[in-house]
Amino acid sequence: MERVEILRKIELVITDFFNLKNFVCAESTSAADIEGWNSFSHLPLMSKIEEAFSLRFSFIEITDFNTVGDIVNCIQKKLSGI
Amino acid sequence: MLQNALYFFLFISTMLFLFYKTKQHLLVLFFAGLLFMAFIQWRAIPLLLLNSLFAFYLAQKIADSTTRKNTFFILGIAALLVQLVLFKLFVFSEQSLTGFSFESLAFTLGFSFYTLQNIAYLFDVKIGRILPEEKALLYVVSASYFPKILCGPVVTFQQMKKHFIATPVFKEENLIAGINRFALGAFKKLVIADRLAPMTTAVFDSTDTFSGFTSLFAGLIFTLQVYFDFSGYVDMALGISRMFGITLPENFATPLGSLSITQFWRRWHITLMQWLTQYVYYPVSYWFRKNMFLSALFGIVITLLFSAFWHGLGLTFLLWAFCHIAYLTIELLAQKANFKLPKAITYFLTILAVSFANLFFRSPDFVTAKKITGEIFSLQSFWPSDWLSQFVAVFGRGAELNDLFNFYLSWTFALVFLLFENRINSRSNSEKFSVFWLATMILLILVFGIFSGGEQFIYSRF
Numbered sequence: 001m002e003r004v005e006i007l008r009k010i011e012l013v014i015t016d017f018f019n020l021k022n023f024v025c026a027e028s029t030s031a032a033d034i035e036g037w038n039s040f041s042h043l044p045l046m047s048k049i050e051e052a053f054s055l056r057f058s059f060i061e062i063t064d065f066n067t068v069g070d071i072v073n074c075i076q077k078k079l080s081g082i
Numbered sequence: 083m084l085q086n087a088l089y090f091f092l093f094i095s096t097m098l099f100l101f102y103k104t105k106q107h108l109l110v111l112f113f114a115g116l117l118f119m120a121f122i123q124w125r126a127i128p129l130l131l132l133n134s135l136f137a138f139y140l141a142q143k144i145a146d147s148t149t150r151k152n153t154f155f156i157l158g159i160a161a162l163l164v165q166l167v168l169f170k171l172f173v174f175s176e177q178s179l180t181g182f183s184f185e186s187l188a189f190t191l192g193f194s195f196y197t198l199q200n201i202a203y204l205f206d207v208k209i210g211r212i213l214p215e216e217k218a219l220l221y222v223v224s225a226s227y228f229p230k231i232l233c234g235p236v237v238t239f240q241q242m243k244k245h246f247i248a249t250p251v252f253k254e255e256n257l258i259a260g261i262n263r264f265a266l267g268a269f270k271k272l273v274i275a276d277r278l279a280p281m282t283t284a285v286f287d288s289t290d291t292f293s294g295f296t297s298l299f300a301g302l303i304f305t306l307q308v309y310f311d312f313s314g315y316v317d318m319a320l321g322i323s324r325m326f327g328i329t330l331p332e333n334f335a336t337p338l339g340s341l342s343i344t345q346f347w348r349r350w351h352i353t354l355m356q357w358l359t360q361y362v363y364y365p366v367s368y369w370f371r372k373n374m375f376l377s378a379l380f381g382i383v384i385t386l387l388f389s390a391f392w393h394g395l396g397l398t399f400l401l402w403a404f405c406h407i408a409y410l411t412i413e414l415l416a417q418k419a420n421f422k423l424p425k426a427i428t429y430f431l432t433i434l435a436v437s438f439a440n441l442f443f444r445s446p447d448f449v450t451a452k453k454i455t456g457e458i459f460s461l462q463s464f465w466p467s468d469w470l471s472q473f474v475a476v477f478g479r480g481a482e483l484n485d486l487f488n489f490y491l492s493w494t495f496a497l498v499f500l501l502f503e504n505r506i507n508s509r510s511n512s513e514k515f516s517v518f519w520l521a522t523m524i525l526l527i528l529v530f531g532i533f534s535g536g537e538q539f540i541y542s543r544f
Contacts, residue, residue, distance in 0.1 A: 038344070038348070039359045039363065039364075039381070040377070040378035040381055040382070040414075041374065041378070043364065043367050043368060043371035043377055044371055044372065044373070044374035044377050044378075046371065047371040047372045059209065059364070059365065059368050060209050060210060060211055062364075062368065063360065063364050064211070
């Protein structure tokens with residue numbers, strides 16, 4: 001899967017999760033850019049992304065994501081079996 | 083006080099000179115840490131060194147072992163937590179039996195803060211986030227770094243390491259910014275916090291009964307006092323550290339301007355909350371992350387209960403935590419139902435809720451907390467029947483001229499500060515030398531500061 005495809009799919013999950021309108025996700029997007037993305041919503045959001053891509057993040061991966069770009073990197077590695 | 087200030091100035095100047103001029107900056111910081119501790123309380127040094135070395139060697143064991151990784155990790159965390167429990171039990175028994183005695187706890191100075199760093203270090207090595215440090219001196223220096231040893235901010239080893247491995251380069255702007263920030267901290271502590279202190283003592287350490295409104299107002303004053311006291315300390319810590327070219331993380335972001343309790347906890351004691359999130363909440367909530375509400379609720383409960391335990395074992399801290407658990411749960415439910423209130427109301431409710439919870443936090447024991455909070459829920463005794471004797475005289479301590487002056491002066495300073503807080507904070511972080519800023523701070527401190535029998539930093543006892 002291409003990076004752009006992964007990014008768009010994450011965008012859909014975030015839009016749905018936070019009930020956003022006209023949200024455009026970039027690789028640099030982080031929790032600070034989205035109202036409601038805090039420590040309480042972070043883990044459930046990651047769970048939704050796991051469901052969307054049918055994969056599982058490890059504890060260290062989930063807690064070390066700083067930007068959406070980090071999530072894209074991780075998903076791309078997992079999907080290509082690296 | 084002035085003599086101590088002079089010693090401290092000499093100490094900082096000498097350490098700065100040695101730090102930048104010798105090629106042994108780690109050794110300089112190590113001895114600076116020891117000297118600083120010795121100056122305040124030499125008996126605290128052994129526990130600090132032993133615990134840091136314990137964490138240092140155990141982390142290597144955790145990383146090297148293939149079969150007993152978990153055993154070493156559990157052993158390390160258990161040893162640190164047992165000490166923390168014993169320490170809190172000791173404080174608790176001291177408080178309940180004899181009243182708080184700082185002297186008897188001297189050997190544990192800074193313990194709650196460096197223990198958090200040691201726990202985080204073992205955890206990060208265990209999950210593979212970082213490799214164990216090979217140089218014992220580097221690790222010990224990060225734990226005993228003197229600007230943060232008394233009251234934080236709470237930091238992790240990797241946050242400190244990057245600063246310590248770099249060769250120090252003297253920059254004038256770091257020195258100036260450090261002095262600017264330090265001056266603000268001293269102002270907050272000596273002019274505002276210590277002036278507010280007698281007013282909270284008048285209510286919390288008294289055997290008299292007060293009207294509900296007076297009690298609630300005392301909670302508000304304590305909220306201001308603890309904010310100016312703690313953030314004042316942090317300003318001074320960050321300022322001194324900046325002089326050494328080391329930027330410590332911010333611990334406050336205008337928390338008294340919060341529009342919700344959720345927002346308050348993102349702006350208050352930030353580094354402790356980040357620590358609790360990373361090392362308490364995430365490891366537990368990771369396993370049931372599918373359910374947003376349960377995960378959040380569980381996070382709130384576990385984080386605040388640990389926070390209460392970290393502050394002390396008394397029932398009062400538990401009740402303080404329960405208040406915040408209730409507030410955050412209500413906000414979570416309101417958010418779920420998409421219920422919103424006007425900003426002015428949420429601001430008022432937030433400061434009121436924080437002040438109410440602080441009545442438990444500040445009360446020396448449960449009996450006092452019960453007495454103080456009891457009147458708040460009584461319709462008959464909520465408002466003072468005589469404002470002069472039951473309100474003004476309480477905080478003005480008998481309405482003597484000096485105390486009344488103190489009452490009005492501290493309030494004026496606190497309110498003016500809060501009104502212009504963002505602007506003042508940005509000025510205190512400036513890298514430009516300003517005669518106006520420094521002269522204003524020094525004059526205000528010299529004229530209005532409390533120097534005789536200054537108050538202990540509130541957070542140095544946790």
